Amino acid sequence: MNVFTPGFFLITAAVAAVYYLVPAVRRWYVLLAADLLFCVLWLRDPAEGALLHGLVPVLLVLVCAAVSWAGGLLLEAAADRGTGGGMRGGLLLLFSLVCAAPVLADRIGGLVYTDLLHRGTLGIIRAAGSMYFTLRMISYMADVRAGMIRAQRNPLRYLAYALFFPTFLQGPLLRYWELAGGLYEGNAFDRRKVTAGLQLILWGLFLKLVISDRAAIVVDTVYGHTESFMGVYFLLAGLLFVLQVYTGLLGAACMAAGTAELFGFRFRTGFRQPVRAVSVKDYWERFNGTVTAWISDYVVRPMERRRSGRQDGDGLVTWGARVLAATMIGSFWYTGGLKALFLGFLFAFYMIMGELTADARAAAADAIRLPAGSFAEKMLARANTLLWVTIAWILYRAPSLGAGFGMLLSILRDRNPWILFGDELLQLGIGWKDWNILLAACLLLLIVESEQPRHCIRDRILAQHAVVRWGLYAAGLLTVFLFGVYGGAI
């Protein structure tokens, strides 16, 4: 079961009903029960016959949560006793490493076993290695160490935070102080919030099932048979992969944020229209921003603080090294593997090159009399960013880095633009009806992304007359139901 299955919706609806029926101060018990239930449903390995064997990943997660809870208490006690910062930093590092052990084992194991030795890794570790869950625990301990929050003494309460099910699998990444108030005091029923949450869930389903999974069919067809395609096919599949990744992740984040909103929690998804990014650095910050912010808060800034005395001396090199560290760690932390490391390296390279060529680009813009901040300048910058980002994603999605470079070479060398006008596109796994749906859905996405920064679309819908509102909901539901990519093929 994942968050896009009917089972998830049914259980969530039941949990929400019970949540609002019990007294406010006890509502976190309901969430904790749901957390544990989903933890079992998501992490249990159904291939394991024996129940206990199947539950090993769940036990691993509980152990990590217990370690981070104890770590929080110890770090607070150390601070109260006046223990030195270095000692507390060491303790934080130790506890963080223990909590991150499953993720690290999976990512490093994947690098060593899959990429270098070409063997499989342990499924148990993979299942227990939820990136968001791990980062949530580390941020909690870091915040306790910094004195920003008090450690939670009740282990069950802490568990309700650590396993908070709406964001357990796919983020957004929540800090303790963002969640604790509503979690422990209990959120009151707010019809507008619940409706807005349902809207967000519907939008998430649309992004994932109608756009991302449809684009994935073409992407898989092309990348699965690279020997049968060339030139524009690779460019098209690359662009569609950028779309697939973005709408897939954003869809999942919308689902998570929407589900949280059903329980009265309102969070940002962490995605700020990366298609509007005017530089790769901007794209990196807009793309899954809660993780980027986490890396910035807990990795980059501590490094800056430690190096503040020497920063003037080492300038761009030090900054570049920090960017390289942040992007490579971030990318590797996401999926692991050599290609993830390379992707991080490439993004760092882009950002550094962007910094180095900033003056030259500004001079070039002046030379062609392109005013800074003008529409044309922004569009040019966005197109430029999309180009470099697409190159990076093509290399990442290719079967191997060598094959990826071969695909890029083919895009430059093999000219076959006629495929965009003939019937060749209909041989890529989807027919003309699906292409039309994909185009229409992308257009809708573009409109929503353009409007969202100016007006909150959900609030605008809520302000409409009931007939309009329900008409929109019915249309949305019907669109996802009919045009989503799921189910059978008859």
Added chain:
Amino acid sequence: MTRTTKKGRSSALLRRLTRTEGGERTLSFLAGNGDKLLAALAVIIAFSLVIRVLSVWTVPEWYTQERNSPMIVYGDFYSLDKESADVLLLGGSRAEAAFVPQVLYDRYGITSCGLCAGDQGLRENYYWLEEALRFQSPKAVVLDISVLAGAPVEADAARKALTYMKWSGVKWEAVRTMCGDPAEGDLASWVFPGLWFHGRWKSLSEEDFRSGELKSRRGLMGWSPRYTDRCGEAYTPVTVTAADSMTEESGQEVWLDEIIRLCGEKGIHLLFTVTPASDLTQEQHARMQALADDRKVRLFDFGTQALYARIGYDFGADQHDSTHANADGARKISEYLGTVLSEDYGIAQRQSIRWRDTRSAYESSVREAQLQHAETLSEYIPLLAEERYDLFVTTNGDAGIRLSEEDRRLLLNLGIKVDLDALDGRAYYAVPGSQEGRFEEKAAAETGTVLRKEGLFRGGRSRYTLVSVGGGAGDVSWELVIDGMRFEPAGRGLSVVVYDAERMTIADTAVFAPGTGERVR
């Protein structure tokens, strides 16, 4: 001491609960938000209803035999009176093409019903047998086990086989079994089948919009005739020896054993068959024989030398393709099975209005199968007298055909009034008429001209455009387009295109040579 009643205990529990702080809050919440809760409940119910309705709408409804229609096959089964079928016929598409219940009834008085569907695996066959036993008490079950040699059953085929089963403990059990494999969908997709079939909006057809009208249509008791073509392939029947047997298992043997167990428990005779097919190897034949021998079940392998010769099978003429029997082949196989069932298993004759009523439909199907084998116009015309046919008769070049008096009479009976003998190379067409009379006819006044015609037929549901060409009309050639499907001329002469309005497809096309009236193709 008075005994506390159940109602009293419940009331006491409720009082205790409401005295707690949480209970009071809950009650006060319920009292204060009753209207909201009701609204939420209404939304949930409305939502479920919408999904349910959408589910019902999106489930495929196939009513023509052209698509191995489960709606007809299973619909026929559910329409039977209880305890009326003595024999059940199971298997995949090879069985649905080869087993003819009408032959069993007409020749041997055996009432039988087929529950076969394309790519139906042994698991689906097992559950259909279980389902059938809720309504029928058959004396024998004939199971075609060729499926053991085929590829694993695809999720979509399994879905097609079981979606149309009525909900009961049997279907629930079948669904639970299938839900073990994520590729076959989850429980929700069975309760709300639209979650599985929702993508069908891309292939909606006339049947989907006429389902209410077509629902009453009955079939041929599970026989799905293959009308067109004789495959013409050469085939050498096999001689099976134990040494040839393969040991590889297909994974379906467990369901074979379940079927054997179920038949054993109910005291039902079980027979296995294998129909002739050129994709089965000697080893596969031997393996199926070994499987049957191990389980002490009689196997009738019509692909083996002895049985093939005994039923007088001719692969090239009796097969529709390399794996499915055509109407002639199906009759031969069914006649033999009828002999075995009546003589070896003592299945007695029965009289049944239900089986008698399907006779005319069966005979009509046989006549349709004969269309393609008629060699002259004289043989062809009598086969056209079916209510369900819409005919397009046109000329392509010289079409003066010498007709006998009997041919003229038959054509006149069909509704063709123009004397085809007297055309002398003039363009001519006869198309389905919109008013009374079967045809709208027109003959050109002189040779070397072209007649063009476009219009609607089947009550406006289908559209055609037609070009009829007389002798000496230059490069223009005969052409007929029906619902976007183009028919090219196969030669000069009189062209006849037969459209089957029930199956909503072209049943046959033929061109008869000028003068002789012999079939060009």
